[in-house]
Amino acid sequence: MAASPSLVAAVLAHSGRLEKEDLGTRIARLSRRVEELRGEVCNMINKKYNEFLPSMQSAEDLVSQVDSLSSNIDLLKSRIENEVTQQRDSTTSLGNLFQCLTIFTCSTLYLFYLTCIELFQFDRAIKDYSTALLEKKYVAAARHLEKARSSLKMLESRKGFELKVLKALGTELTVQTQNMLYHLGEEWRQMVLWKLPPSKEISSAETVMQTELHLRTMPLKEDQIAGPPVASVLQAFAVLGELHTRLKLFGQLLLKYILKPLISYPSLRPLLEEQPDTVILHFESAEPNLEHPSPMEVFGKITLVLEVLHKHLLNVSLDECGENDKDSRVGLAEMLGDMVWEEVSGCLIQECLVYSIPANSSKLEQYVEVIKSTEEFEKSLKNMGFLKGDATDLLKYARNVNSHFANKKCQDVIVAARKLMTSEIHNTVKITPDSSVAIPKLPDPGAGDNLKMQKASKILHNELINLENETKLSQQTFSLPTCHISVSVEKLMELAYHTLVEATTSTDQCCIQLFYCVRNIFHLFYDVVPIYHKENLQKLPQLAAIHHNNCMYIAHHLLTLGHQFRYCLTNILYDGAATFVDLVPGFRRLGLECFLAQMRVQKGELLERLSSARNFSNMDNEENYSAAKKAARQVLHQLKRLGKVWQDVLPVNIYCKAMGTLLNTALSEIINRITALEDISAEDADRLHSLCRIMLEEGPLVFTPLLEENKNKKYQEEVPVYVQKWMMFKELMIILQANLQEIVDRWADGKGPLAAEFSPTEVKSLIRALFQNTERRAAALAKIK
Secondary structure, three states, rough: OOOHHHHHHHHHHHOOOOOHHHHHHHHHHHHHHHHHHHHHHHHHHHHOOOOHHHHHHHHHHHHHHHHHHHHHHHHHHHHHHHHHHHOOOOOOOHHHHHHHHHHHHHHHHHHHHHHHHHHHHHHHHHHHHHHHOOOHHHHHHHHHHHHHHHHHHHHOOOOOOOOOHHHHHHHHHHHHHHHHHHHHHHEEEEEEHEOOOOOOOOOOHHOOOOOOEEEEEOOHHHOOOOOOOHHHHHHHHHHHHOOOHHHHHHHHHHHHHHHHHHHHOEEEEEEEEEEOOOOEOOOOEEOOOOOOOOOOHHHHHHHHHHHHHHHHHHOOOOEEOOOOOHHHHHHHHEEEEEEEEHHOOOOOOOHHHHHOOOHHHHHHHHHHEEEEEHHHHHHHHHHHHHOOOOHHHHHHHHOOOOHHHHHHHHHHHHHHHHHHOOOOOOOOEOOOOOOOOOOOOOOOOOHHHHHHHHHHHHHHHHHHHHHHHOOOOOOOOOOOOOEEEHHHHHHHHHHHHHHHHHHHHHOHHHHHHHHHHHHHHHHHHHHHHHHOOOOHHHOOHHHHHHHHHHHHHHHHHHHHHHHHHHHOOOOOHHHHOOHHHHHHHHHHHHHHHHHHHHHHHHHHHHHHHHHHHHHHHOOOOHHHHHHHHHHHHHHHHHHHHHHHHHHOOOOHHHHHHHHHHHHHHHHHHHHHHHHHOOOOOOOHHHHHHHHHHHHHHHOOHHOOOOOOHHHHHHHHHHHHHOOOHHHHHHHHHHHHOOOHHHHHHHHHHHOHHHHHHHHHHHHHHHHHOOOOOOHHHHHHHHOOO
16 A cells, blocks of 8 residues: 655656655555545444444455555556656656546545445434334434435445445335334324225125224324324325325225215215214115205215315325425325316216206206206315316316207107117007197297298288189198008107207207207118018018008108298208208108018019919819919908908008009919910810909909998999009900900900900910811901901
């Protein structure tokens, strides 16, 4: 460690700038200081950590490092001497090297000095922490721990001084921190005690009633702690950075076992039981008056619980940073509010306010009480410190009642409409031209609109008064004919009318929403009913007929629905937007397509039955005749069954057209099969005639549109109007029994009744099949042209 006087003298003589005595003094002083620090370190470590072997070893390592540092200084000086010997002419370089040596030595000693100071501070902080913890001064103890942690971090940040003792110090700090948290946890459990139900899932009000919350109201030993116990414990948690975790756990339990159950279960009531040093919060059960509790009642329950917590636990201001800065202090109630309010307000909205929205606009005025109670509820929470700032989502939701009313009304209407659409179709009600939808009286249009309407009507009256005709249309000209429709469809139209009436008394925004909600009802019908009832509509002809009537009934009302409400809706919808006419073609097409699909099914069944008639050939064969007769009977039976199924369901004109079309299909098939025969014997002709007579006599009897038999005769006599091939079928029967002359006479040179139904080719083919090849047949054929 001692410097060489000869070497120093040589350096000074070479440089000419430093005196020999000054350099020797400085080096000697530095050497002495190193020796002093080495002794202090050894004494300090031996004194403070004599019983801890790893610490002693670390201290010895530190001394070894100091020795090594001294050796490095000597080595550096030796190198400088060599450099001076080799470069005696370079005076400037030698001075710079010496200056660097001095700075390096001083810096190393200063760094070592700071390390020793940090070790002293760590030791003092741990000692002060232990004293404060024994005295239950939790805040002071926590701050001493943080000071020790700060010193340890500073030591760990020193580069070049990685002491082995640091690991032991870190372990000690961790142990003491956990010890501190254990003591704080015990104090917290004495102040806040939960008694929870055994089941982790809240499935009923009975489960929740097993919950209890015990809050200590009396401090333990006020003279032994800094401030009230609650504040002391919670502030210590804050200093250690554990307050947020502890409070978050408390908030989760509060939400799950107290606040949410009070909102979700109307039968629960909070009950407060006060004892000398404890307040117990638990529940009692009462019969609920309503399925969903009123907001005022729920707000009262929540306020009671939070007032108890605020009074006995949360009325504390803390410094989250652990400093005594007044500007950084925050209320514990505010911290808890930030953690739980979002879930509480969401639950209040979904479980309470949603169900308080009025079902009709007449009750909107009563909702002012709910808005006021919500404002008072939030005001009380702000006074207790749970909330801060302006109105929250809860109050905004309550104030936006018009929008929520419209949304709820639209949702309820759509749900009710879909329920009607998916109900049974076969439950029907009879509709007559005098039938009308029962709706409340519409409000009078505004005065301006009324005056405008009066002026327009006067101008129109003056223009058309001279064009009036004495012939009056029947009052039932534009009425829907008598038929049966589904009860659900009648209710659906009533729902649409009542919703539009509701729109006339609502705000502009609500009016628009309800109007388009009604349009959505009909769009939904168009999409849902054909798919939901698809199988039944394909298999059951009666349901197809009822669905046809339903669509025509809806289309009939859509023609005038918009005009009825045009002057009662908002001005935005006044100028042509309030209409449903654009939906009419779609509904008519929907009903028609369904009924025509059923008609195709029935036609296919008729043709299938006639296919078993063996082409009506060889009727002299008894088996063939029986098969043909059976096929004809099956056709008539199917038509009669359809006639009964559609009786009094379809409008009379639709019924007659449908039955006429199906009967015409059967007759056309019979005619085609008979005219296609190449050889018809006399016996075959007789039997074919008898089969045709069965169809001719019993065919009209399938026309029974009305329940009263005596009224059906009129439509049975009008069969030729609805059955296109009826007269052709009668002419075919005549041909089967006529001679050649009678056939020629009925042809009458192409002007007779036979020529009106058959072509010359068809008549010639029948003559060739019925009569043998003779001169008379040839003469007759010559006249058919």
